[in-house]
Amino acid sequence: xxTYKWLVRREIWENRAIWTLPLAIGAVLLLAxxxxxxxxxxxxxxxxxxxxxxxxLFAFGAVFFFVMSIYSAWYLLDSLYADRKDRSILxxxxxxxxxxxxxxxxxxxxxxxxxxxxxVVADSTTLIIAFIVSLRARTWLGASLWNxxxxxxxxxxxxxxxxxxxIWFLPVAAWLLLVSxxxxxxxxxxxxxxxxALVWAEKMFFGTHLIGEALSDRLMTGYPxxxxxxxTGSLAAAAQGTAAAPLDVWKLLAPVDFVASPSTWIGVAxxxxxxxAAIKLxxxxxxx
Amino acid sequence: xxxxxxARELTKKYGSYVAVDRVAFCVExxxxxxxxxxxxxxxxxxMRAVLGxxxxxxxxxxxxxxxFRERAALMRDASFIADVAVLPPWxxxxxxIDFTAGVxxxxxxxxxxxxxxxxxIKPTHRIRELSKGMKTQVHLALTMAIDAKLxxxxxxxxxxxxxxxxxxxxxxxxxxxxxxxxxxxxTHQVEEVxxxxxxxxxxxxxxxxxxxxxxxxxxxxxxxxVNNDQLxxxxxxxxxxxxxxxxxxxxxxENVAGAALAALGEVHTPTVADxxxxxxxxxxA
Numbered sequence: 001x002x003t004y005k006w007l008v009r010r011e012i013w014e015n016r017a018i019w020t021l022p023l024a025i026g027a028v029l030l031l032a033x034x035x036x037x038x039x040x041x042x043x044x045x046x047x048x049x050x051x052x053x054x055x056x057l058f059a060f061g062a063v064f065f066f067v068m069s070i071y072s073a074w075y076l077l078d079s080l081y082a083d084r085k086d087r088s089i090l091x092x093x094x095x096x097x098x099x100x101x102x103x104x105x106x107x108x109x110x111x112x113x114x115x116x117x118x119x120v121v122a123d124s125t126t127l128i129i130a131f132i133v134s135l136r137a138r139t140w141l142g143a144s145l146w147n148x149x150x151x152x153x154x155x156x157x158x159x160x161x162x163x164x165x166x167i168w169f170l171p172v173a174a175w176l177l178l179v180s181x182x183x184x185x186x187x188x189x190x191x192x193x194x195x196x197a198l199v200w201a202e203k204m205f206f207g208t209h210l211i212g213e214a215l216s217d218r219l220m221t222g223y224p225x226x227x228x229x230x231x232t233g234s235l236a237a238a239a240q241g242t243a244a245a246p247l248d249v250w251k252l253l254a255p256v257d258f259v260a261s262p263s264t265w266i267g268v269a270x271x272x273x274x275x276x277a278a279i280k281l282x283x284x285x286x287x288x
Numbered sequence: 289x290x291x292x293x294x295a296r297e298l299t300k301k302y303g304s305y306v307a308v309d310r311v312a313f314c315v316e317x318x319x320x321x322x323x324x325x326x327x328x329x330x331x332x333x334x335m336r337a338v339l340g341x342x343x344x345x346x347x348x349x350x351x352x353x354x355x356f357r358e359r360a361a362l363m364r365d366a367s368f369i370a371d372v373a374v375l376p377p378w379x380x381x382x383x384x385i386d387f388t389a390g391v392x393x394x395x396x397x398x399x400x401x402x403x404x405x406x407x408x409i410k411p412t413h414r415i416r417e418l419s420k421g422m423k424t425q426v427h428l429a430l431t432m433a434i435d436a437k438l439x440x441x442x443x444x445x446x447x448x449x450x451x452x453x454x455x456x457x458x459x460x461x462x463x464x465x466x467x468x469x470x471x472x473x474x475t476h477q478v479e480e481v482x483x484x485x486x487x488x489x490x491x492x493x494x495x496x497x498x499x500x501x502x503x504x505x506x507x508x509x510x511x512x513x514v515n516n517d518q519l520x521x522x523x524x525x526x527x528x529x530x531x532x533x534x535x536x537x538x539x540x541x542e543n544v545a546g547a548a549l550a551a552l553g554e555v556h557t558p559t560v561a562d563x564x565x566x567x568x569x570x571x572x573a
Contacts, residue, residue, distance in 0.1 A: 006390035014378050088376035091427070093341060094368050097391050098360035283356070286341040 003097060007105035008113055014082070015075060018109075022118045025067060026125035029060060033129040033136075056133075057126050057154055064122035065161070068115060076110040076173050080180035080278070081187050084285055099282040103177060107275060111166040111173050119158045126154065153249035160253050164227045167264060170271030172218065178274050181281040218267065227258045289317050290352070292438050292470050293338060297346035300333040307333040309494035310346065315472055315487075317437075319501075320465070322481050323474040324564055325491035331474045334491070335442045338472070339368050351437060364393060367431050368440035375427055377416035381409055388430055400433035403463060421452030428456060432464045439464075441473040445480070453480060460484075478561040488560055492568050506557045511540050511566075514553035522552050529566035540566040 012018050080103070083089040092102065130151075176191055183190040199212040229252055258264055293315035300308040308330040315321050325331050337344040340359030348355060353362045375384065381404065389397045404411075407425050415423055424445070431439065445453040457480060465471075465484075475481055488505075490498035500508065513536050514522045523530075525548060527539035540558060541549060549555045558566065 003391050006387055009390075010383075010387055013380075013383055014376065083376075086376060087371070087374045088379075090341075090370045090374040091376065093339075093359065094363060094370070094431075095388065095391050096360050096363040096393070101360070283359075284342055286336060 011109040022121035026121050033132045060126045064118050068118040072110050072114045076176040077180050077187050079106040100279045103279045115162045157249050168223050171267045174271040174274035178278040181278045226261045228252050229254050291316050294349045299345040317470050318468050319486045320471045321487040322485040323489045329491045330494040366438040367434045367436040369444045370442040375415045379415050381413050382411035394435040396433045400429050403429035439471045478564050482560045511558045512549045512553040512555050513538050518552045
């Protein structure tokens with residue numbers, strides 16, 4: 001465990017953007033909350049203000065979330081490749097750290113450490129923003145932002161997102177690591193081209209589109225459909241003020257469905273196989 | 289004591305190209321062995337196999353372990369510097385020390401600090417801010433602070449200027465070698481390591497062509513410098529190499545009685561560098 005602590009610390013030393021980028025986003029949002037215009041002239045019903053406040057905070061969270069997803073993917077794709085590019089792999093390999101430990105530490109950094117850092121920064125930022133906005137706009141909106149119930153919901157949503165995303169996107173992260181361990185150059189191209197080639201070859205030779213569907217399910221539609229009860233629908237309803245009740249995170253989350261879904265576990269199995277392959281490649285990567 | 293490194297039938301192929309061809313050798317504890325060969329001879333392939341950086345065929349035991357399968361465990365007792373400038377550019381010197389101390393049970397932080405205190409390098413420097421020579425100093429300080437049973441150096445001074453190369457070997461001799469250490473070293477710069485070595489392994493085209501201690505070289509090899517009139521008589525003694533030097537000819541012999549040679553000219557023991565050239569010159573006599 002001690003080795004993993006140092007390996008993750010090394011990732012944070014090397015990739016300072018892990019914390020500087022969310023801090024920069026937080027700073028921009030804070031400046032906007034401090035000096036931006038706060039003006040809401042849409043009359044809300046009391047029951048909807050609750051949702052509107054929550055939505056505002058969720059929107060802040062979404063900004064962090066969006067940047068985090070892109071950064072994390074980039075990090076995974078670069079992580080093993082960077083050591084080979086600057087030849088520092090010869091230094092890392094001179095230490096008593098196994099290739100499995102190295103690869104797993106990088107996977108954990110991309111799937112857990114980076115999201116947790118964003119979570120902590122997003123959380124503190126939204127807390128401060130809620131405080132500022134509630135002071136500046138002493139209206140119903142201010143009151144609804146400064147609301148423990150919304151706050152708690154946000155925490156639960158974040159933790160749920162971090163855990164389920166780490167599981168659902170494990171095969172994607174593992175694929176990025178595999179490319180990172182293998183490709184001599186143009187890691188981005190190598191991460192995209194082989195799956196596209198497979199989709200094309202399947203259509204060409206079998207006339208079917210199974211791989212393409214599996215990929216788009218894994219990358220886009222599958223996650224919200226498996227981990228949530230009608231995620232987009234609930235958000236849209238809350239945004240339009242047509243929701244019967246305030247936005248309720250408890251009703252959105254579908255942990256039982258997520259755990260019971262075969263597609264969750266197929267993904268885990270594929271992910272584990274790809275991680276094992278990445279470890280094998282890392283063992284001989286001085287030759288690659 | 290069993291040998292620290294024991295190779296039998298060690299073979300490394302890249303596709304159909306055989307880089308190392310059924311090589312056998314041993315490195316005994318306490319020796320300083322030079323693995324010497326021309327470019328493309330297979331030195332790096334052997335080093336990578338020994339360090340667990342690449343798979344191989346045949347039998348290889350380093351500190352009783354199979355290097356490729358057990359690299360991480362092996363690195364607790366062995367350390368290496370492969371090539372210069374492989375420390376990551378973003379790393380700070382104090383981070384390098386902290387990290388190594390964190391993952392390496394045999395790393396002595398105070399020793400690394402003491403070694404670096406003798407240099408111009410500050411703990412807050414990043415590797416990318418240092419000159420090539422300073423990078424090597426950092427790497428050497430980190431490596432020498434590891435209480436390893438085996439140190440492997442693969443072209444450790446490649447690309448360094450003369451001052452930095454001297455500094456490297458001086459540090460190695462003065463701060464490391466006083467204790468009972470085993471070192472395996474490859475380099476092109478034979479002259480530089482000649483005084484350090486206790487043994488040499490010459491390798492050419494994937495095969496070992498000479499495996500000898502330096503003491504044994506004096507008894508086994510001889511060179512004579514002869515005038516042209518003595519040349520036919522000297523050639524009759526079957527030299528394995530000859531070269532022209534200032535109108536005279538130097539001939540190299542293996543296992544030929546010193547008395548027979550002394551009658552023909554001035555006898556001397558060839559240096560490792562001379563022997564290297566003599567043994568490995570293509571189309572040698």
